[in-house]
Amino acid sequence: MSVAIQFDPIRLPPEAEALRVEVRAFLKEELALGTFEPHASRRPNPEFSRKVGERGWIGITWPKEYGGQERSFLERYVINEEFLFAGAPIRKHFTADRQSGPVLIKYASDRIKQDILPRIIKGEVSFCIGMSEPNSGSDLFAASTKAERTDDGWLINGAKLWTSLAHEADYMIGLFRTSPSTKDNRRHGLSQFVVDMKTPGISTRPVLHPNGNHEFNEVIFENALLPLDNLLGEADMAWKQATSELAYERSGSERFLETGQVLFELIDFIGENPDNREAEGLGRLVAQLHTLRRMSISVAGMLHAGKEPVLEASVVKDLGTVWEQALPSIARDLSAFVDKDPGNRMRFEEILARNITIAPKLTIQGGTTEVLRGIVARGLGLR
């Protein structure tokens, strides 16, 4: 990267923009029907996910043999960003669509693919990601939850912690230890599995956010037995398999739009005639957001072209999550001198408070700031 930083100017193609029109019309219709309330739902919305599935908008890039449409990654990009802007309740299908499905397509047995992928596409099943453990957060290679191969299948024992949405997920893609790490490769010995959360021996316990939200869980495995072919890819080699997944996980709009509602609401709260201070603040935020979106689409273009832009994706995630984390605080400052009520004061203050309280997690989930900067430093040749 030190030689030539490349973020090519990619524009979304006409078919993606045509799809945007469809997605907006769909969202408008569902809003009118009362299927969802924007940004309001903390719960999965099975009806909404099912309707999205009916449209063919889950797993839209996946192979046709599993019910996908083999459409482009840039079209998926548009669906994702429109859902995020609208605050649509995508919780049930989001993780499966973004990363679990692609992992299954790449590494799962044919039985698993035939069984699970069509149901993801219909919006019927949801996934969680079992990576962190009490003693293994950023340092994934310290994971100790064990998968032991027996004649009957893989026997899982241990616990995952801070697992988002495990209590509502049908499946987990879990990272378990199948062998000890070796002297020359501490990353060796971990394997990825697909786990049916209804497997006997698996239980979840809520771990609440500071504001009382239930997103995190502890997931306990006590002699949970998985079929042999639930192993994804090669045993002990998960460290090699995770890379391309990370590029998908780290570069999407959700890495800078999670608190985006604050900006759009702030604009209406400040009103049509901002003073210089308010206008400058808004202008900078818009320029930063527009730049992040350009970068994110550029990475989407690289993914579309079959590249593995892991480094570029890390740049987007670090810049994006730091930005979306700071946004509520900046909005709090910029709104401080609005003394009249433009009509949305209660709403704005509620949105602001909610986003200020969630902000700290944004630079932790999916790779901390520190981990990402380490990856960027490696890309620069410093490590």
Place this chain on the structure above:
Amino acid sequence: MDEAQSLVADAATRIFRDLGDPQTINGIDDGSWRAPLWQALEESGLTTAWVSDELGGAGAGMGAGFAVLRVAGEFAAAVPLAETLLGGWLLEQGSIVLPGGSLSVAPTKRGDVITLNTDGTLSGSARSVSFATEVDHLVVLAGDTVALVKRTDCAIQDGTNMAGEPLNHVNFTGVTPKQTAKLQNGVNGNALTMMGAATRSMQMAGALQTVLEISVQYAEERVAFGKPIAKFQAVQHNLARLGEEAAAAIAIASSMAYSVENMDTWTDPGLYLDIASAKIRVGEAAGEGGAIGHQAFGAIGFTQEHILHRFVQRLWSWRDDFDSEAVWAVELGRRVAARGGESLWHGLTAA
């Protein structure tokens, strides 16, 4: 960058490497390197990339011109290459044949207004005109007219930017231009400010890339506490931040150049969003990136004999040209506020 643009960028890189290498020219106090470098740039046609063949230019196109500007930023040599490109572009908008030699443009700030009187003279003055004391001609936007003015006809105050390059207050009152023409293609003062901002944004993106490269290289070579400072996590994370700022600058500048190259009208909101965002975001990156570069180099970088200042001081000067990020942000913010939150989303996705 397409193949033609890459070729132009390679040609520019070769010339700068041969005749404008930062390390070499940093040690030459009398500026004797400047004439040969400028001559080579002129002879190669790089200074007139934005002017069509018919008007005496190289006709290389907008994209190629931006590719040249990025290279110019990477080398940060004190020659009016960007100014001459921009001046040529403005002359083209009035179909005025290139006079040859170096150019600069005025005004460079939204607040400055120059008018063409009925007697054919100009009135008004412009702040912050780059290289005004050195160039052969000034290209002046006066209302709906572009005017070609001889530098020696104007009253020019001495002044420099942080990097020591001429940056002058120019008084045009009473000056009779050599030639005037009506502006075409909807070009007006706003369009000039946008093109100027686009020009500086691309130069800054190039300079940031060099700051990143030399900082990384230095961190790998410099040994302290028994190991290269690149091995310290605190240094790694600082340089990662610099890399991210450079990446953001390059990304938005590339996007902006693409938008200019493919533009329909100067009033297109998407074009405005790209250019305003570039000037604001690249300016921010220049501030933070320059500071991180200095931190990486320590005391060595804070000397005249080191080349770092050539890039950082230009970065910090260029961000003020054609209105600073604060001025752009206020204008962008007012536009956004006037239209409301949902319109912003539609504007972002339509750009």
